[in-house]
Amino acid sequence: xxxxxxxxxxxxxxxxxxxxxxxxIEDTLPMGALRVAAALPHWVAENAKTTRAFLxxxxxxxxxxxxxxxxxxxxxxxxxKGGAATASPALAPLLAPALAGQDMGLISEAGLPAVADPGxxxxxxxxxxxxxxxxxSGPSSLLLALSASGLNGQSFAxxxxxxxxxxxRSARLKELEALSRRQQQTQLMIETPYRNAALLSAMLAALxxxxxxxxxxxxxxxxxxxxxxxxxxxxxxxxxxxxxxPAVFCLLAS
Amino acid sequence: xxxxxxxxxxxxxxxxxxxxxxxxIEDTLPMGALRVAAALPHWVAENAKTTRAFLxxxxxxxxxxxxxxxxxxxxxxxxxKGGAATASPALAPLLAPALAGQDMGLISEAGLPAVADPGxxxxxxxxxxxxxxxxxSGPSSLLLALSASGLNGQSFAxxxxxxxxxxxRSARLKELEALSRRQQQTQLMIETPYRNAALLSAMLAALxxxxxxxxxxxxxxxxxxxxxxxxxxxxxxxxxxxxxxPAVFCLLAS
Numbered sequence: 179x180x181x182x183x184x185x186x187x188x189x190x191x192x193x194x195x196x197x198x199x200x201x202x203i204e205d206t207l208p209m210g211a212l213r214v215a216a217a218l219p220h221w222v223a224e225n226a227k228t229t230r231a232f233l234x235x236x237x238x239x240x241x242x243x244x245x246x247x248x249x250x251x252x253x254x255x256x257x258x259k260g261g262a263a264t265a266s267p268a269l270a271p272l273l274a275p276a277l278a279g280q281d282m283g284l285i286s287e288a289g290l291p292a293v294a295d296p297g298x299x300x301x302x303x304x305x306x307x308x309x310x311x312x313x314x315s316g317p318s319s320l321l322l323a324l325s326a327s328g329l330n331g332q333s334f335a336x337x338x339x340x341x342x343x344x345x346x347r348s349a350r351l352k353e354l355e356a357l358s359r360r361q362q363q364t365q366l367m368i369e370t371p372y373r374n375a376a377l378l379s380a381m382l383a384a385l386x387x388x389x390x391x392x393x394x395x396x397x398x399x400x401x402x403x404x405x406x407x408x409x410x411x412x413x414x415x416x417x418x419x420x421x422x423x424p425a426v427f428c429l430l431a432s
Numbered sequence: 433x434x435x436x437x438x439x440x441x442x443x444x445x446x447x448x449x450x451x452x453x454x455x456x457i458e459d460t461l462p463m464g465a466l467r468v469a470a471a472l473p474h475w476v477a478e479n480a481k482t483t484r485a486f487l488x489x490x491x492x493x494x495x496x497x498x499x500x501x502x503x504x505x506x507x508x509x510x511x512x513k514g515g516a517a518t519a520s521p522a523l524a525p526l527l528a529p530a531l532a533g534q535d536m537g538l539i540s541e542a543g544l545p546a547v548a549d550p551g552x553x554x555x556x557x558x559x560x561x562x563x564x565x566x567x568x569s570g571p572s573s574l575l576l577a578l579s580a581s582g583l584n585g586q587s588f589a590x591x592x593x594x595x596x597x598x599x600x601r602s603a604r605l606k607e608l609e610a611l612s613r614r615q616q617q618t619q620l621m622i623e624t625p626y627r628n629a630a631l632l633s634a635m636l637a638a639l640x641x642x643x644x645x646x647x648x649x650x651x652x653x654x655x656x657x658x659x660x661x662x663x664x665x666x667x668x669x670x671x672x673x674x675x676x677x678p679a680v681f682c683l684l685a686s
Contacts, residue, residue: 185579190569202464206569210459210652290575293585301582305660313580315444315460315571315652321544325439326567328555331547335589335617363589398464398569406559 181276183304184283185291186215187316188232190398190424192288203235206398211314216240218283220250220275222300229285250275254284256296269303276309288424290318294338294368319397320366323426326404327364327392330430334364340377347377351384351429358389359431366428374419377427382416385409385429392428395419435530437558438537439545440469441570442486444652444678446542457489460652465568470494472537474504474529476554483539504529508538510550523557530563542678544572548592548622573651574620577680580658581618581646584684588618594631601631605638605683612643613685620682628673631681636670639663639683646682649674 189206203212215236223229229251233242242249252272276282284291284300290313292298304311320336337354341347354365369377374395381391387410396402405417406428419425443460457466469490477483483505487496496503506526530536538545538554544567546552558565574590591608595601608619623631628649635645641664650656659671660682673679 185576204462205464206462208458208460208462210456290579292579292582293575295585298582298585301580302660303582305582311580311582311658312656313576313648313651313658315576317569318572318575321547321572321575322439322567322569325544325546326555326565328546328552328557328559328565331549331552332592333590336587338586394567397567402566404565404567406556 179279180309181279181281182310182312183273183276183301184214184218184281185301185311185313186218186283186285187211187290187314188285188288190288190317190319192228192424200235201399204239206317208315209240211316212236212240214314215283217243217281218249219244219280220282222252222254222272222282222284224254224285224287224295224297226251226253228287232285254296254300269300270307272300273304273307273309276304277307288319290316293318294320294336317398319394319424319426322397323392323394323404323428324364324366326394327428328406329364329390329392329428330362331364333362334366336366338367339369340367342373344380347380348384351381355385355389355429355431358429362430364428364430366426368424368426371424372421374421374425378412378416378419381427381429382409382413386431389429389431393419394426396423397426399423433533434563435533435535436564436566437527437530437555438468438472438535439555439565439567440472440537440539441465441544441568442539442542444542444571444573446482446678454489455653458493460571462569463494465570466490466494468568469537471497472503472535473498474534474536476506476508476526476536476538478508478539478541478549478551480505480507482541486539508550508554523554524561526554527558527561527563530558531561542573544570547572548574548590571652573648573678573680574622576651577646577648577658577682578618578620580648581682582660583618583644583646583682584616585618587616588620590620592621593623594621596627598634601634602638605635609639609643609683609685612683616684618682618684620680622678622680625678626675628675628679632666632670632673635681635683636663636667640685641667643683643685647673648680650677651680653677
């Protein structure tokens, strides 16, 4: 019998708030995920240190099955940026505990693992090895933003990061707008938080006045907000975006 | 002061299991969402009856702030199928309680409201009316399936339902496969449960042998599973898909 690879959701409060008094983990994660997380002996994570902090928060709600120092946490190697998700033989050793019959967890820095982060490579390796993969219920900032946008939720695409260079970014935005118009498909994108304001400026400069743009800042956090306006409306009243809080941007062309 | 439109997640167990003993709502929904849901005096829902059943389940964990019969539940009119999400003036009256200062909830039959369902029209109307919109943390079957697929989670699109007619469906699958190959973009789709097996057959007939297909059945449910294989591998061993359990299908062409 092999073990199961559980995909464990994380909260969305990374890097925000008071680290000594983080928001209640139960506010955003269901007990079902906390119970499984508390029992897992082995983890693969983007970051071992923040995973230990996560497990301490879990322990306050559901006591860990073993002391933290006896829980194995291995960091996922970062693939080349922008690389497509293909199973890599180098990842197979990370799955050794599951192949030996023990359950494992995969966790990312925020939200669902393997979405907008490199964890998909490990999941692909697990499928290739014939392991059971079980995702646990939890939030995705991308889908919360889409839900709150009021834009088309029946057809949408997440396109990741845009180019940083101004001309290439503008061209990419116009390309996404044309695609959105043709297919009535909402386009979602993210940016490194300190470039949030720059991305919104670029959108307002590149997109047509009637295109709707939605910005979600600090999803699930106190003070978070979502606003959906046309480009023309945003231009008349452009808010300052925080440079340390994650944001998700959506557009839908009419 | 106007009220807030809360987007309240639902479980993913709709139409499955023993209705007299449904799965514990806390397994899949966080306490934060249950606390807000228990306090809301007004709801807009896809279905009033199932929303009352949902509120009874909430009440077992967090007592409702008022008797169920005093909670207002209005059903969302269904837009023409496949229609794009645009704010409709006809929806504005549904927001009257929020405009008068009371908080409201929007809920769909499963997962996040306004994703793959008609709720986006109401959210758009809320933004147009200047109301605050707050999504509460909860699961999306689409993103759980993507997470569990091991396919590219850094670029993906949800395309909804495929045509039912065989030739049109096959053509659409080939179109999505070409798009996926060109952009290394995972394509997600859903189907009415009783056509799950027919969709998988159509995928295996239309797609290239090396294209990877992931099927997630019964996400978050006991007995649920996710399997990711190449088309060639699926053809050698095609499982019978249940015809009453929701499934999500993903493909990524190499």
